[in-house]
Amino acid sequence: MTPFGRRLRALRAQHGLTLKAMATEIGVSPAYLSALEHGHRGRPNRRFVQQVCRVLGVQRDEADKLARLAALSHPRVTVDTAGLTPEATELANRLAEQIHTMSQDRIDRMLAELRREAPEDVTAGA
Structure with missing residues (x-):
């Protein structure tokens, strides 16, 4: 699991969203979202992070933190x-x-x- 994947999973759980529901809202497959949460995909791009923030209603400080975590979350460095x-x-x-x-x-x-x-x-x- 990557730092971004761990935080994404925690935020999703806090908002009571299933993997499938969040994936649909963001416009990705549940398999992709699961792979991202578990660190089996490369780091997400800025657009994806922005979509996550929009879906979860994340404010500026948390959005900045998510963007930084995404930058630090490439599983093959x-x-x-x-x-x-x-x-x-x-x-x-x-x-x-x-x-x-x-x-x-x-x-x-x-x-x-x-x-x-x-x-x-x-x-x-x-």
């Missing part, structure tokens, strides 16, 4: 370390190798550290 230090390249490669075996606690700690470096990040605690 590519990290370009060209021009960076060897340590940056090693970090990216080690993370790619080890993320599947990391405990949730370790992931949470690493993410908290990265979030501390970017306090303007609206996804903290999402």
Whole structure:
């Protein structure tokens, strides 16, 4: 599941919408919406996020948060370390190798550290 998918699912549940009802309102298939919620599709585009906000009546702050979560929700990430230090390249490669075996606690700690470096990040605690 992606950060966007988790938030979308929570908002849909808060509004009492079934997957099928919301998909119909947005103009997508229930299968697509389900795949998006579960992180089996790439990140949604801005138009899709706007449609979600319209259907759910989401206001500006939450809409901005959803757009940021969508940007951070590509399930297959590519990290370009060209021009960076060897340590940056090693970090990216080690993370790619080890993320599947990391405990949730370790992931949470690493993410908290990265979030501390970017306090303007609206996804903290999402």
